[in-house]
Amino acid sequence: MANAKNLLERTPQIEVLTTHVKRLTTGAGAALAVEGMPGIGKSRLLSEASSIARAMGIQVLSARGTELEREFAYGLVRQLFETHLVSATPEQHDKFLSGPAAQARELFPLGTQWNSSHLDPGSPSPSNGAEVRGDFPLLNGLFWLLVNVCQDSPVLLVADDLHWADEPSLRFFLYLLPRLADIPVSIIFSLRPEGEKAAAAKLLTLLSSDSACHVMRLLPLGVESTRQLIHEFLGVEPDDSFAEACHKATGGNPLWIRELSDAFATEKVSPTIGNLSKVESIGPQAVRKRVKLRLAQLEPASAALAQAAAVLGDGAELNKAAALAGLAAAEGSAAASDLTRTSMVSIDVAGSEHSPRVRFVHPLVRSAIEEALESTDRLAMHERAAILLDEAGAEPERVAAHLLKIPPATINTAHITLRTAAEFAMSRGSPEATRTYLLRCLEEPLSRTDRIDVLTLLGAASHLLELSDAAGYLRKAVDLSEHEEERHHLAAMLAVSLHLQGESEEALRIISDAISDLDSPTSELSLELESFAAMSRITSGNPGDIAECVSRLQDLPETDSRSGKMIDCAIAFGQFYMSDPEAVPHAMRCLSEDVLLSEPAVAHLAAAAWHVLVAADHPQAPAMLDAAVGKAHRFGSITTLAPAYCFRGLSLLWRGFPQEAERDMREAARADELSAHSLGRAATGAYLAEALIEQGNFREAEKVLEWAIPNGTGIRGMEILVSAGRARLLRESGSYGEALTQSLTVGASADAQCCRNPALLPWRSDTALCLHALSRAGEAIEYATEEVELARVWGAPRALGRALRVMGVVSPRSQRLHFLEEAVAILRESSAQLELAKALLDQGSILRSEGYRKDARNSLQDACTLFERCGVSFWGDRANTELVAAGARRRRIAMKGLESLTPSERRVAEFAAKGYSNREIAQRIFVTPKTVEVHLSNAYRKLGVASRRDLPEELR
Structure with missing residues (x-):
């Protein structure tokens, strides 16, 4: 253990570290951020934590962020695992990277020299305008690599100077945080205060502000x-x-x-x-002064080696630093020995198969040595470093790190290396690094064709980072393009970026101009542009005549190509708005063969089709969304994963399982946090708030709605869902007057957008309930009647059952039971369990008030059973209150049997019945093994069985 007695005024901090590490022995992890100014002792405390962990038999994987490597995709994560993997036997290496962890194998090739085979052969090239590859396969692979490593013993991840970490590594930590409670892995990382953070301030703030992360701020010594x-x-x-x-x-x-x-x-x-x-x-200036003085006192060879190592970055291989300094191998070794006596560096012989590494005692020492160089000498060394590393076969990102430090046009082949580095970063799902390399590439002398290619890929990378930037790069590419087909493809990309950032009118103008320029109105490109135009009109908040728009699309030729599926999607969503049930077959056709989900640029269209199917209570929607989540994890990006989780959560919510829906919605929200798109954030926030309201968590629902549209009214496009959520929250909270005003505002906006489907916006029934509570019965009945009529046209059981239930609540006394009986009958045949429970609750309440106490008890007991099955004690308490008023005892239910399983419990049980282990099930459904264990334990209890051997019989 480190000499803790020399850590003055740090006893409370060491106690916190010890408690944090000890928690790992219980099988649950957590995150701890050590925050403080440079030199305050963060690294010393992290070293102490590592010693505490090792003394307990806990594995320690450590890494350190550096200024030079902040653009390396997954550079910090690779540091964490590389030493462990390099020291492993081939058998252990294969074991660690088995199963889903194989998705991370490309980050840890067995050979150490880079070659083009390390690029994913399926990754897009800049010239085709494809979008950056999604990073979620790597995130999932890294997670399972960590799970595999911690099978031997708990793991402590120690990351020093996280403020210099690359952004993909930070996203991995964000991906890991909500899963730490279920695996024996903890994180301790250090970072500087807010004002000292790097460009990745948003990700660092998300990390340190997460509920799973405790922040320990270090104060100066007295x-x-x-x-x-x-x-x-x-x-x-x-x-x-x-x-x-x-x-x-x-x-x-x-x-x-x-x-x-x-x-x-x-x-x-x-x-x-x-x-x-x-x-x-x-x-x-003590540090800088002392460094300069020490350098002046060194032998010339030792000083040159120190400067070369500083330019190459902390952890540089000694042989490469010596070569950069112009020293022979023997001279380099002698100079290294001399340097270690200055206490500025240490020579690390571990973690490298080829050469020892030069480690600086503190980042400030390295930067001071580099700053001591004259600017011309520093530039010359970075130039020589780029050439040396390139000739040695280093990864292109390592070469590019030095190219970023020198002026443009210094090295003739710089643009090729920068393009290659961008492709390499792209293959690892790092749009940030891709953008950095390509922006620098634009400063090099480029041909028109090369410049268009670079701008196109810049637009694709920025599509995941900042949509306004993406549009800017794509505009420049369009202006440079001299080929009609290429220009129109670029225009389509530009229109998508504009649409996703809410600039639908400009997107429509660009698409219309492109369509009018095309010779063939039925070409693939023309059809794709037509579908984009239609979707922009429908979701913009100012769609005009949707019926005319849909009719125009239906007149186009049907094809099974991508463009045909895009047209089907636009037709489906337009018909969905108009409450036309013909939307469903079009949605099914556009989702066939997963064509849309396979291409991130059009993945938002798949999300629209999912919305249609979930709102239609389509029986295939749950399985399709399970598959979509799986595919997004294996191949997708934020733009595919977030909507897949959102609409799977919506399917769970509307089937009556708000707790499980909340888990999916929160996964979607985490992805939306990292997305440059606003459309998905609105839907995710609105439906997450609905799941929270169903559980009676009004305060959290209010926070989520604010997150969905901060400082906005939310009345355009998909943002109207958030406004509808606010109206419902006000009503459930008893603020009927405010809720009525908000609901009527939603209705006016819905009418302006030609949205008449109560499955999408049940604002009429919400308005009716507010009016009923305010004793305005006549008006309430008008709104409720209109919603029932529209719901009958749409035909989905959940929407119609809800409309009939509300009609029963607000109708005259003589008609209430009639509507409620119809609502119950329709909902009993549907998957909408929570909506059925509410209808039974309202039916029982009215039966009790009419004096039919026995019938009331029957309905209320069924309602209590369903509320228990759905896991909503908030509603269950209301039902029990009515049940007691009807003359029965408060119902305490222990759910039993196959019907009592939640969707997740049943899914896990079915996999277990087929012989899959908990670990295999977790890998298949993208949860932790502990989550599987909890679901399986619940299934055993509800089914009354002792082990998985009994499951096949019970699941028949």
Whole structure:
């Protein structure tokens, strides 16, 4: 264990670290952020945590973010695992990267020299305008790699200087956070305060603000600790005033105190009151001054090696640093030995098969050495480093890191290396690094064709980062293009980006211009543009005549090509808005063969079709959405995973399982947080809020609705769903007047958007319930009647049953039971269990009020059973209150039998019955083994069986 006694004023922090590490022995992990200014002792505490963990038999995987490597896709994650994998036997290597972990194998090739085979052969090239490959397969693969590694013993991930980490690695940590409670893995990472964070501030903030992450902020040392450190370094007790002056000069920063003390020792300054003036002159730049002084005292070869290693970055291979410094191998080894005596670097022989690595004692030391170089010398060294690494067969990203440091047109082949690095980053799902390399590539001399290719890929990468940037790059590409077909393809990409950022009118103008330029109105490209135009009109909030739009699309020739499926999707969504049930077959056709889901650029169209099928209560929708989530994990990006989770959650919600729906919606929300698209965020937020309202969690629902459209009214396009959610929340909270105003605003917007389908926006029934609560019965009946008529046209049982239930609540006394009986009859034949329970609750309440207490008890007991099955105690309490009022005892239900299983429990049980292990099931449904264990335990209890051997019989 590290010498903790020298960690002054850090006893409480060490206790926190110890508790954090000990938690791993219970099988559950967590995250801890150690935040503080440079030199405050973050690295020292992380080292202490590593020692504590190793003493407990816990595996430690460590990494450190560096300035030079922040553009390397998954660079920090690779550091975490590489040493472990390099030291593994081939059998262990295969074991760790087995199952879904194989998706991460490309990050850890067995050979160490890069070659083009490391690129995914299926990855798109810049010239075809394809979108950056999704990163979720790698995230899922890395997660299972970690699960495989922790089978031997718990794992502590230690990541120092996370503020310099690459963004894909940060996304992996974000992916990991909600899963830590279920696996024996904990994270400890260090970062600087908000003002010191790098460009990835959004991701770092999401990490440190996550509920699974505890933040420990390090404060400067006090005067007494400053005195103790000076005494320890100098061997002399300092005067009080001298110690106070040192504390003021260093701000209580341990690194500054150490460097200041070292300067005193070198210059033979005694810590007395007579030397106070020297404290101020030495103090503020102690580290940089000391580094320059040490360099000046070194032999020329040693100084050159230090500078070369600083340019190459922390952890540079010694042989490459020596070559960059112009030293032979023997000279390099001698210089390395000399350097270690300065306490600036250490030579690490572990973790490399070819050469020891040069490690700096602190990032500030490395940066100070590099800054000590004259600017012309520094540029020349980065140029030589790029050439040296390229000739040595280094990964293109390592070469590109140095190209980013030198002026354009310095190396003739720089644009080729930068393009290759961008493709490499793309193959690893890193749009951030792709964008960085391509922006630099644009500064090189390029042909018109190359410039168009680079701008096109820049647009594709920015599509996942910042849509306004994507549109800007694509505009430039369109302006440069001289070929009609290429220009129209680029226009289509530009229109999609504009549409997704809410600029539907401009998107429509661009598409219309492109269509009018095309010679053939029935070509693939023309049909695709027509579908984009239609979807933009429908979802823009100002669609015009949807019936005319749909009719125009129906006149186009039918094809089984991608364009045909896109046309089918636009028809389906238009008919969905108009409450036309013919939307369903069109939605099924457009989703056939997964053509749309296979291409991220049109994945939002698949989401529209899912919306149609879920709203239609289509029996195949749950299985299709299960498959979509799986495919998004294996091949997709944020743009495919977020809607897949959102609409699978919606399917669960409308079938009556809000708790399970919430889990999916939160996964969608995490993906939406990282997305540049606003459309998905609105739908996710609206439906997540609905799931929370069903569980009676009104306060959290309010937060989610604010997240969905911060500081916005939410009355255009899909944002109207958020406004409808706010109306419902107000009504459920008892604010009927405000809810009525909000609901009528939603209705006016829905009418303007030609949206008449109550399965999408049941604003009429919401309005009717508000009016009923405000004793405005006549108006309530009008709105409820209109919704019933529209729901009968659409024909989906859930929407019609809900409309009839509301009609029963607001109708005159003589008609209430008639409508409620019809609602119950329709919903009993549907999958909408929660809506059926509500209809039974309303039926029982009215039967009780009419004096039919026995019949009331029957309905209310059924309602209680269903509410229990759906897991909504909020509604179950209401039903029990009515049941007691009807003369029965409060119902306590222990759910039993096959029908009592939730969808997730049944799915897990079915896999277990087929002989799959918990681990195999978890890999198939993208959850943790612990989650499978919980579902299986619940299934055993509800089915009354002791083991999986009994499941096949019970599941028949």
